[in-house]
Amino acid sequence: MSSISLRNVKKSYGNEVVIENLNLEIRDGSFTVLVGPSGCGKSTTLRMITGLETLSGGDIFIDDTRVNDVPPGKRDISMVFQNYALYPTMSVRENIEFGLTNKKIPKEERQRRISDVCEIVGLTEYLDRKPANLSGGQRQRVALARAMVKQPKVFMMDEPLSNLDAKLRTQMRVELINMHKRMGTTFVYVTHDQVEAMSMADDIVLMNQGKIVQQSGPKELYHNPNCIYTAQFVGSPQTNILDGQLPEKMKLGFRPEKVRLHPVEAGINIPASIQTKEMLGSEIIYSLQTPYGVVMCKSEEDMEDAVKVTMGVEFSSMYLFGADTVRLPFDDKARAAVSAVFGGPSK
Amino acid sequence: MRGTTALSKTERQERLKGYLLAAPAVVLLFIFTVYPLCYLIYRSLFGGNLITKDPKFVGLENYTSLLESKDFHQVLSNTLIYTAVTVVLTMVLAVVIAAWLNSKKNRRLNELVQTCIFTPHIISMVSVSTLFLWLMDSKNGLLNILLNALGFESFPFLASPDTALFSVALVTIWKGLGYYVLLIMAALQNIPTSVYEAAEMDDTPALKTFFKITLPMISPTILFTSVVATIASFKVFDSISVMTGGGPLNSTNTLVYYIYEYAFRYGKPGQACAAGVILLVFVCVITYVQFQVSKTRVHYQ
Numbered sequence: 001m002s003s004i005s006l007r008n009v010k011k012s013y014g015n016e017v018v019i020e021n022l023n024l025e026i027r028d029g030s031f032t033v034l035v036g037p038s039g040c041g042k043s044t045t046l047r048m049i050t051g052l053e054t055l056s057g058g059d060i061f062i063d064d065t066r067v068n069d070v071p072p073g074k075r076d077i078s079m080v081f082q083n084y085a086l087y088p089t090m091s092v093r094e095n096i097e098f099g100l101t102n103k104k105i106p107k108e109e110r111q112r113r114i115s116d117v118c119e120i121v122g123l124t125e126y127l128d129r130k131p132a133n134l135s136g137g138q139r140q141r142v143a144l145a146r147a148m149v150k151q152p153k154v155f156m157m158d159e160p161l162s163n164l165d166a167k168l169r170t171q172m173r174v175e176l177i178n179m180h181k182r183m184g185t186t187f188v189y190v191t192h193d194q195v196e197a198m199s200m201a202d203d204i205v206l207m208n209q210g211k212i213v214q215q216s217g218p219k220e221l222y223h224n225p226n227c228i229y230t231a232q233f234v235g236s237p238q239t240n241i242l243d244g245q246l247p248e249k250m251k252l253g254f255r256p257e258k259v260r261l262h263p264v265e266a267g268i269n270i271p272a273s274i275q276t277k278e279m280l281g282s283e284i285i286y287s288l289q290t291p292y293g294v295v296m297c298k299s300e301e302d303m304e305d306a307v308k309v310t311m312g313v314e315f316s317s318m319y320l321f322g323a324d325t326v327r328l329p330f331d332d333k334a335r336a337a338v339s340a341v342f343g344g345p346s347k
Numbered sequence: 348m349r350g351t352t353a354l355s356k357t358e359r360q361e362r363l364k365g366y367l368l369a370a371p372a373v374v375l376l377f378i379f380t381v382y383p384l385c386y387l388i389y390r391s392l393f394g395g396n397l398i399t400k401d402p403k404f405v406g407l408e409n410y411t412s413l414l415e416s417k418d419f420h421q422v423l424s425n426t427l428i429y430t431a432v433t434v435v436l437t438m439v440l441a442v443v444i445a446a447w448l449n450s451k452k453n454r455r456l457n458e459l460v461q462t463c464i465f466t467p468h469i470i471s472m473v474s475v476s477t478l479f480l481w482l483m484d485s486k487n488g489l490l491n492i493l494l495n496a497l498g499f500e501s502f503p504f505l506a507s508p509d510t511a512l513f514s515v516a517l518v519t520i521w522k523g524l525g526y527y528v529l530l531i532m533a534a535l536q537n538i539p540t541s542v543y544e545a546a547e548m549d550d551t552p553a554l555k556t557f558f559k560i561t562l563p564m565i566s567p568t569i570l571f572t573s574v575v576a577t578i579a580s581f582k583v584f585d586s587i588s589v590m591t592g593g594g595p596l597n598s599t600n601t602l603v604y605y606i607y608e609y610a611f612r613y614g615k616p617g618q619a620c621a622a623g624v625i626l627l628v629f630v631c632v633i634t635y636v637q638f639q640v641s642k643t644r645v646h647y648q
Contacts, residue, residue: 050548051547052544052547052548071547071550072544072547072548072550073547073548073549073550073551074550077548078548079544079545079548081541081544081545082541083539083541085539085541085542085544085545086542086545087542087545087546087559087560088542088564088646089560089563089564089566089646090559098546098549098551098559099548099549099550099551102549102550102551102552102555103550146545146549150549
């Protein structure tokens with residue numbers, strides 16, 4: 001169990017600066033997910049914490065110990081790689097045992113730990129197989145077992161589920177959450193998939209272009225985005241932004257599931273026509289043509305295609321963003337401005 | 348009906364096309380490999396010389412006289428020692444150099460070394476042998492001049508029966524090393540970096556990483572290259588012909604050179620063919636053994 005802190009961390013490759021100045025606190029025992037589009041620096045950040053990547057500046061602390069010059073194997077960190085990185089010439093048992101023999105752990109202790117871990121991940125009957133003779137899901141489990149058996153202070157995972165099929169991925173997500181609960185160790189997890197981030201994390205670090213955009217719990221991140229980028233990154237379809245109508249280049253945002261297909265009282269009402277309709281089962285996604293552009297709507301109401309409706313959005317579910325895309329408070333003044341532009345509440 | 352015949356006709360044409368395309372290779376293989384091989388075995392049972400019209404059938408006499416000859420025993424042991432020395436040294440050096448060149452430090456220097464080490468491979472063996480004949484000259488050779496300049500005594504190289512075979516082996520190693528380094532480097536580059544990173548996370552010492560991860564992962568290439576190197580060493584001829592002519596005192600006479608001498612110098616094709624068959628058996632046995640060993644030692648993906 002331990003906390004991690006990155007202070008003024010820089011990373012550049014030659015002249016190309018990947019991370020300019022990163023400050024990050026990872027709470028002890030948390031399941032922290034670094035999420036962002038590819039190339040945003042999340043994997044680099046993870047690799048700098050593990051020590052596989054050197055820092056161009058700044059410091060990294062694990063439990064208040066500066067680890068900049070500590071080699072990866074001595075940081076008491078385990079890592080699960082995207083492609084698993086199993087040792088292909090070794091059996092499952094040897095793969096799991098390898099790190100323990102390096103740490104000179106006595107044989108009985110090794111045997112005990114291996115059988116414990118294999119029990120947990122369900123590998124007991126595959127111990128003598130080579131990785132080549134395992135399925136993708138089983139290899140994933142070997143990678144997890146290899147990481148767990150070392151009983152590290154921190155558990156790192158770099159897109160560990162991206163090579164699995166959709167069904168297995170959902171299943172492994174649940175297993176990882178359980179694993180975290182049982183072990184109580186700090187988990188640091190990298191993914192580009194917002195669904196993975198939202199479903200597993202208790203702390204999400206949203207990154208873009210080498211910077212942290214927002215760090216908060218999944219609920220907070222979803223309901224309280226601090227800028228347009230966050231608002232649009234989480235949730236599907238992405239948050240609607242109406243741009244170009246409000247004064248001072250302010251922008252109005254609201255989530256598709258907050259769009260009503262009927263007039264609302266405390267909000268705005270806009271005439272719209274249904275353009276397309278995607279049936280998802282429990283919900284339907286509509287794209288609505290409005291005088292202010294296309295608005296996406298997620299609703300349980302089943303409407304006919306090509307019908308004219310009045311689209312309503314309540315004030316309480318609106319986000320107001322400034323010209324610089326940063327979130328603004330939605331005060332009475334803002335409410336008045338929005339009403340004036342988009343038409344006030346219906347009578 | 349018409350439909351099926353039309354289909355079988357195109358199918359037949361397709362097959363014919365396949366055979367026609369394979370034919371040149373098959374014909375050449377028959378003329379230059381299969382037929383000579385059969386003839387080698389057949390001719391080894393006859394006496395006579397190169398111009399005898401109807402050589403006499405002598406059965407296994409050629410074989411018995413070979414096996415009783417002390418010279419032939421020495422030729423066999425020369426061949427085995429030469430092969431063992433070249434193959435073992437070549438493989439060890441090639442793996443070590445390839446591993447060193449594959450590391451990411453000093454990229455400039457590595458490229459230079461790689462070029463230098465590969466260049467001998469593209470020079471003909473005869474040129475290389477002639478060059479080393481000069482370099483290794485016991486009195487005026489550059490190597491001995493260098494040794495003397497450094498304060499060492501002259502080394503006899505090709506002039507002494509004790510050192511000649513090793514000197515020839517040294518030349519073969521020098522010439523062939525680059526090729527094997529290249530093959531092994533290709534294998535090393537196929538090892539994913541993430542495996543090494545995993546080893547790093549597991550706190551693996553460098554030597555253990557090399558022996559437990561790198562070496563097993565390139566074992567198929569090591570097997571392949573060692574089989575190729577073994578067969579090549581068994582067939583050594585040009586360097587011996589140019590540098591020593593089998594001497595001094597038969598000390599560098601190897602199987603293929605012996606075969607050549609019996610066939611074309613002494614005019615005894617029967618004995619030469621018998622020696623050729625023995626070479627064939629040796630190569631088969633050794634290759635078989637290598638593959639058997641590989642079953643337990645070599646890891647295929």
